[in-house]
Amino acid sequence: MALKKFRPITPGQRHKVAVTFDEITTSKPEKSLLVKKKRSGGRNDTGKMTIENIGGGHKKRYRIIDFKRDKFDIPAKVATIEYDPNRTANIALLNYVDGEKRYVIASSGLEVGMEVISSKNAPIKVGNTLPLSNLPLGTMVHSIELRPGQGAILVRSAGASAQLMAKDGKYAVIKLASGEIRKILMTCLATIGTVSNPQHQLEVHGKAGRRRWLGRRPNVRATVKNPVDHPMGGGEAKSSGGHPRNKNGVPAKGFKTRDKKKASSKYIIERRKKK
Numbered sequence: 183m184a185l186k187k188f189r190p191i192t193p194g195q196r197h198k199v200a201v202t203f204d205e206i207t208t209s210k211p212e213k214s215l216l217v218k219k220k221r222s223g224g225r226n227d228t229g230k231m232t233i234e235n236i237g238g239g240h241k242k243r244y245r246i247i248d249f250k251r252d253k254f255d256i257p258a259k260v261a262t263i264e265y266d267p268n269r270t271a272n273i274a275l276l277n278y279v280d281g282e283k284r285y286v287i288a289s290s291g292l293e294v295g296m297e298v299i300s301s302k303n304a305p306i307k308v309g310n311t312l313p314l315s316n317l318p319l320g321t322m323v324h325s326i327e328l329r330p331g332q333g334a335i336l337v338r339s340a341g342a343s344a345q346l347m348a349k350d351g352k353y354a355v356i357k358l359a360s361g362e363i364r365k366i367l368m369t370c371l372a373t374i375g376t377v378s379n380p381q382h383q384l385e386v387h388g389k390a391g392r393r394r395w396l397g398r399r400p401n402v403r404a405t406v407k408n409p410v411d412h413p414m415g416g417g418e419a420k421s422s423g424g425h426p427r428n429k430n431g432v433p434a435k436g437f438k439t440r441d442k443k444k445a446s447s448k449y450i451i452e453r454r455k456k457k
Contacts (some may be wrong), residue, residue, distance in 0.1 A: 198388025239397025248284040249333035252298040270340035289375035292375035314354035327370035341380030342421040361455030
């Protein structure tokens with residue numbers, strides 16, 4: 183999707199950059215794949231605020247996405263490319279030949295009328311889902327499973343992709359966008375291509391109100407809070423707040439929180455690159 187810059191006729195439009203939605207083909211979602219989405223406002227089941235800076239925003243309904251892609255060897259046609267308010271990527275409505283309809287994460291370049299399939303013997307083209315064992319080296323993939331049959335867990339946000347680097351025994355070696363290189367079982371499924379809406383990261387909201395429509399409330403700096411509210415709060419006049427840390431006292435700026443004995447660490451060949 184292309185980007186649109188606005189003429190500065192109001193302060194809110196002066197720096198606004200938005201996507202044009204020229205890939206979106208319909209504004210009405212498939213009713214059978216919609217469910218209610220309850221807003222928590224950052225509160226848990228006892229009413230206590232456990233996550234700050236969220237609440238309000240436009241009403242949304244959740245679109246049921248097929249992350250498992252488990253309708254094997256049944257071809258489907260792309261009926262629509264749609265906007266999804268619950269994620270950064272666009273979604274595609276698939277009409278299977280047996281009459282079933284499902285939403286999937288849209289790949290970049292996927293168009294209405296194209297045929298996609300989930301199969302071991304599927305052709306190597308955008309939108310098709312195959313086991314990692316059947317993909318050629320160097321293929322760009324997204325929506326990757328971590329365990330067979332679990333459903334896509336990795337590489338699902340707008341513009342994201344990973345690369346199949348090597349095959350080592352029963353494992354495939356995948357390079358993620360973060361720079362992390364890890365092993366994943368060959369029997370796990372992945373979708374060919376990159377995730378749609380790569381321009382998402384270049385969007386500029388332009389005004390505070392647009393963030394409120396998305397359900398994001400203002401963020402108050404820790405150093406200006408009271409000690410009761412944050413470890414970095416308090417102190418006379420302007421205080422530095424000491425070592426940066428989160429609300430629970432865990433240090434920020436590179437402090438490792440990953441369990442040293444975590445079982446999946448043996449599958450990570452190289453840690454992600456620091457920016």
